[in-house]
Amino acid sequence: MAALRVLVGVKRVIDYAVKVRVAAGGGGVQTQGVKHSLNPFCEIALEEAVRLRERGAAAEVIAASVGTRLCQDTLRTALALGADRGVLVEVGEGAAPGPREAAAALAALVGRLQPGLVLLGKQAIDDDCNQTGQLLAAMLDWPQGTFASRVELEEGAVRVEREVDGGLETLRLRLPAVLTADLRLNEPRYATLPNIMKAKKKPLEVVGASELGAAILSPPRLRVLKMAEPPGRQGGERVQDVPTLLQRLRSKGRV
C-alpha cells in the first residue's frame, strides 16, 4: 500500500467565470486570449490524491494532461497544488483530443508509469462529456468507480461511495482501479505561495503523442460541425384557467 502510485488526469479548460463566446465561423468557441484554468473536477481529483499521500496511503502523485504546450501552465498549477511530478502528452496545434484520444493517451501512460490508482474528474466543464474515465477503465480492463463522493483505500482495494440517480451506492473495487471525482468528494485547497514557488523545481516531462503509440494519433471520431448561441427566450403567454391552458398546449402540439 505504501508504494501506491496515483495518476491524476487534469484538463486545461476555459475558466468557469469567463463569458464564453462562439468563435467567428461557428466552428467552436473563442479560445484565443481567453482565460483558461484547471478543470474544477480534476482539481477535486487531485486534492483527493494529495490527501491520500498526506495520510500515507499513497507514495507518489503524478499529474498528467493531454494537449498542446499550453497545458504546461495547468500542470504547473497541479504541481503547486501538491502533485509530485507532471507529465504532458503533447499533441499538435489544432488537434482537439476528445475523450477517446485522451483515454488512449492516459492508457499508454498507465503502461509506462504503472500506477495503482487513476483519479480523474467526472467530466470537463467545456464539453461535459463524462466519458474519459469510463473509456479508460474499459481500455485498461480495470474496475471503475465513477461519481465518487467518498474514497477509502483498503489493502489491495478501494471502497468508493458513488452518487447515482437512486442515491448513494458503495462499491468495493480491487486495485488497480479508475475513479472519477464528483463535486462533493472534497473541497480543494488553495495553492499557497510557497508551494507555487516550489512547483518550479518539480519535474515536468513532455512526451510526444507519437511516442506513446498509434491509437492516440488516429483522427478523432468526433467533429464539431456547428456551434451557436441558444435561441433567445421567447415571451410566454398568460392564461386564465386550466381548460384554456390545456387547449393552448394542445394547439401547440405539446400534449
Place this chain on the structure above:
Amino acid sequence: MAAAAGGWLRSCGKLKRNLPAYLGPWRASPCVFRSSKSELMPNLASDGVVCAPLQTFTEEETMMKNMVTKFAQERVAPLVQKMDENSKMEDSVIQGLFEQGLMSIELGEEYGGTGASFFSVILVVEELAKVDPAVSLLCELQNTLTNKLFTTYGTEEQKRTYLPRVAKDTIGSFCLSEAGSGSDAFSLKTRAEKKGDYYIINGSKMWISLAEHAGVFFVMANTDPSLGYRGITCFIVDRNTEGLHIGKKEDKLGIRASSTCPVTFENVKVPATNILGEVGKGYKHAIGLLNTGRIGIAAQMLGLAQGCFDHTIPYTKERVQFGKSIFDFQGMQHQIAQVATQLEAARLLTYNAARLAETGRPFIKEASMAKYYAAEVATLTTSKCIEWMGGVGFTKNYPIEKYYRDCKIGTIYEGTSNIQLSTIAKSLAQEY
C-alpha cells in the same frame, strides 16, 4: 512669423536687455534639451525581456495572481460588508492571509517566507484590493514595511527573533505620525532617553495603522532633539511591553476594517539591542522604505479602482433605459473609455515603478508618480462608477459606495498628493 521674432530678438539684443536663456534664439541652434538625466540604455545582455509589455508576468507571478483572486473571492468577499460595518477585520481573513503565505511574499524561505519577487507583492496587493482595500492594506504594510524593515536593517539576532514570527502570525505596525507631525514627519516629539543599556520612550503616536492587531511596533523616536531629525531612531517594541497603550480606534470614512489607533508610550523600556538600524538614522531608514511603500499603495489604489470598475460595467450592460443598455449610449461609452484609459495608465506607471525598484534602478520619481496618479485615478473612477450605477450606486446594498469611501485615503496617507508632487518636482529639478 519667425522673421518677425528674429527682428524682435535682435532689437532686444540692441537694447541689451537681459533675456532669460529660454527666450534665446531657438531658431539659431537645434533644439538641445539640457538635461542631466542620462538615457537609460537597456542592458540587452542582462535584461532579458526588454521588449516585452509591462503586463508580462512570470509563470509563478501568474499562478500567484490566480490564487489570490480565488482566495479573495471565496474567503474575503463574503465578509467585506460585515468588516466594513463593524470596522473590524475578521480573524479568519487575517489567518487566511498568513496561511496562504501572503504576509511573507518576499521573505526568504529560511524564515518561512515564499522568496518571491517584489513584483509579486504588487500583484497580490492589487488583487486583494479589488475585493477589499482594507485587507489589501494589511498585506501591503506587512510586506513592504514590516518585512522590509527587518530584512534591510535588522541584525542577525533581530531577524532570527522576529522574521519567523512575522511570517507566521505576527502583524507589524509602523509608528511615525503624531498629532503634531504628519507630512512634517521628522518634527516628531516622541522622546527616547538613553539609560545605560536601555532607552525610555515617552510620547504618543497617532493614525497608526493595524495597531489593533499588531504584535510588534516600529517606533520612531528622537534620542537627541538637539540634533533635530538626525536624532530620530527606530525602535522595535513588542506589544505587551509595559507602558505601551493602544488607544481607541478611529471611526473612519473608509478602509474601516483596517484599524487606525493612537498609540501612547509611557516610560516604555526598550533594550538598546532593539534599535533597528543605527541610532540617529531612523529618518533615513523610514524614507528609504516609504519609497517602495508608495508603489504598494499605488497598487492598492489601482486594485481598488479596477475592482470598482469591474463591478460597474456589467451593470451598465444590463441596465436598460430608453430601449437600450446604458452602456450603448455614446456619452456613457466615452466616459467609460476615458476612465479605462486612465486606469491603464495608472497600471503601467505602477508596474514600471515596481520593475525599476526590483532591478535596483532609481525609482523615487516613478514611485511618487505612480502613487499620486493611482490615487487620483481611484478617486475619479469610483466617483464616476457611482454615477454610472445611478441610484443603486448610492446605496450600501452594492459594494460601489465602499470603494468611493475607501479611495479618499489614497491621496492622504504614505505621503499626501502634495508631497508626492513636491517629490516629483524635486527629482525633475535635479534632471535639468
